[in-house]
Amino acid sequence: MKIMILAGDARTLLYFREEMILAMLDKGHEVIAAAPQPIGEWAGKFSFQRKGFKCLSLPQIDKTGTNPFKDILGFFSIMRVLQREKPDKIFTYQAKTIIYGTLAAWFLGIEEVYILMGGLGSILRNEKKSMIKKILQLQYKLAFKKCKKVFFQNADDYNLMLQEGLVETERVQMVKGSGVNMDKFTYTPIQDFPVFLFVGRLIRDKGVLEYIAAAKLVKKRYPEAKFQIVGYFDTNPTALSPEEFHSCLDDGLIEYLGEAADVRPFLAKSSVFVLPSYHEGIPKSVLEAMAMGRPIITTDAPGCKDTVIDGVNGFLVPVKNSEKLAEKMIWMIENKDKAMKMGQASVRICQENFEVSKVNEVLLKTMNL
Incomplete structure (x- = not known):
């Protein structure tokens, strides 16, 4: 059977x-x-090369743009690829490829389309009504009607889409994020303490500015504490420019370590993982930190709160609240032994809920593969 993954x-x-x-x-x-x-930028970076696997480019897709003419070109580029490859099933995620991939498949009579929803993003979660939000809701509603199943990663996103009348219950399958490979991300004892680590795209919605603000508050009380950031610049609407980002670090209190294809060395040297995100599907960066035995500080936002049992393997703090974030960072510094136990609890929770083989079993079973 031929499966196409549209990203x-x-x-x-x-x-x-x-x-x-x-x-x-x-x-x-x-x-x-x-x-x-x-293709030259990414196809050779997979950790495997296997018979039956190939990569294709969708050159007309503009991930974050709102130009309707570019979107039309993107739609037809997907349609051409589907016409040529004739897949039996399609698995798609991220807004543009979900919407245009599903509609292109419908036009071509490809019946088995499976959609994976990550975090809903700022537009769909914004309570304010806007023309862009209305158009996006209409597009999603149409895509959901033409697909076989929709995978949601957290109940908050599913309930919001259900309340808006965008998705039918019988089309929904819950799945616990993308999972984490615990054979790859193995438990590593904490050595250096305290080292706080943020890993993520350098966008406002990931809470990177709150992380920086909280770090500066903690540094006033515990100057020996280390704060690190690993991540890359993105084209997301809430992205920070390199100039904006580096201007926040000009006092040298926080160390920017750049982008990393493999975050394990950075996680191994950290003692507490922090992600103050505004919304997620289920954040894989948190799962990787949990698998390696790190206590977590994240927000009570959709998706994030699914990874932490407050007070057991870490803490949940309010969104956009650097003061509360700093309080929990200070707690970690002042309660090292308890923080270590939280890290061990992270591993147990990860094993029980987020091991990648369990997640993929649900995905493949639902797709009849």
């Missing part, structure tokens, strides 16, 4: 989908991964 960004295929692709190949299926970036 809005090639990075996500490498970071989120490798294990799922391998699981499909192991079952004897042919898999095609397609993303907007030129």
